[in-house]
Amino acid sequence: MQTFPSIPDASVSNALDFALGLDPSEVPKSAIEAAALACLDTLGVCAAATPMEAGRLARDAAVMLYNTPDLAHRARLLFDGRSASLPGAAFAAATQIDNLDAHDGYNPTKGHIGVAAVPALAALAEARPDLSGAEALATLVVGYEIAGRAGIALHATVEDYHTSGAWNALGVAAMAARLRGASREVLRHAMGIAEYHGPRSQMMREIANPTMLHDGSGQGALVGLSALVMAEMGFQGAPAVTVEAPEAALHWADLGTFWQVEHQYVKPYPVCRWAHPAIDAVREMALAHDLRPAAIARIEVRSFHNAARLFPGMPATTSEAQYSLPFSVATMLVRGAVGVEHITGAGLADAEVAALVDRIAMIEDPRHERRYPAGRWADVAVHLTDGTVLASGDTEARGGPERPFSKADVVAKFEAFAEPALGRSRTVAIRDAVLGLAEPSRPFADLARHLYDAP
Secondary structure, rough: OOOOOOOOOHHHHHHHHHHHHHOOOOOOHHHHHHHHHHHHHHHHHHHOOOOOOHHHHHHHHHHHHHOOOOOOOOOOOOOOOOEEHHHHHHHHHHHHHHHHOOOOHHHOOOOOOHHHHHHHHHHOOOOOOOHHHHHHHHHHHHHHHHHHHHHHHHHHHHHOOOOHHHHHHHHHHHHHHHHHHHHHHHHHHHHHHHHOOOOOOEEEHHHHHHOOOOOOOOHHHHHHHHHHHHHHHOOOOOOHHHHHHHHHHHOOOOOOOOHHHHHOOOOOOOOOHHHHHHHHHHHHHHHHHHHOHHHHEEEEEEOOOHHHOOOOOOOOOOHHHHHHHHHHHHHHHHHOOOHHHHHOOHHOOOOOHHHHOOOOEEOOOHHHHHHOOOOEEEEEEEEEOOOOOOOOOOEEOOOOOOOOHHHHHHHHHHHHHHHHHOOHHHHHHHHHHHHHOOOOOOOOOOOHHHOOOOO
């Protein structure tokens, strides 16, 4: 393989050494625990998304388009049982998860890591029957730390707002290099390939026209694993700008000292995070005031610019529902929850929700815009038919570092999402296996045996 010019900055060398050489014992216990909970949460979303049309289509596409007879490069699809290539298996699960918008995210990246990293780990583990739980979690930490910094660097150096697939591909490539024993040179080429081929899709185009494309993470997982395999074969990649450019160096300076995996948010609702502060605001108002939809004349939601641009009306598809703030707010007030059943099937034709959607106005507020992306804020005014006006005050979305969920909260969410698809016994088995991964001598196979068969 042709080598790159000498490494221009210590941050590049540190990134390579971190990805390939991080010892599980060097990762703080808090980061390992965060990685285990992130894995559990993501697997719950993947399970819940299994019967959804987008997930089924992604799995069928992976089997048809991204397959291989080479056993060294094959993996089973999560919650399906069929096989595809390593990139194909990761693509199928990441696309499935991406289309049930309940997976974790990281405010500074304005996007998501676990959606690609967890499917990549599951696919790569197929060729590693010896993989320990501790090494699996350390590899997942690598994915979060590399992808997160690549995402922040990308947002800081380009004007357009790109989907998560544009940068979570680099985290996937780093995970693959680690578990496949790649050299520093191979990983450097792989990250260059992953960044160059990564889907620099424009997020706001999807927001304006919600589809199954979502956040580009299926392609991010596909590209990341493909990039590593190609680099192993000798395919050359240009240096990754988000890692190697001088202006990116500051975003890598805290690698190995600040653990981004500990600062992800967990979503209580399967809709765009931008809608969550408004949902939480009306949820808390409803609990405090026993709000009844029939008593509501109109609702004003003030939030940041991107939240105000979410789909404005009653959705016709699941994709539109997940990107509709008024629909989510109305659903919370009418049904007392926002769950998978509300964004699919009969939930999309809920007449009571539709009637309330028409009474909700979105207003962009500079105060909340200044807080974005570090936080997701909104405030809501509910005008009642008797003339009373109830105000929520400024509300930040639950589930992030500012309003964190407990371990019990994350476990409860996992069970609520996974059990309808997998049944109680399989859900409990996955829960216990994931939470036990950090225990000494615990093999990843204890978890893997529950992951691949169809529900």
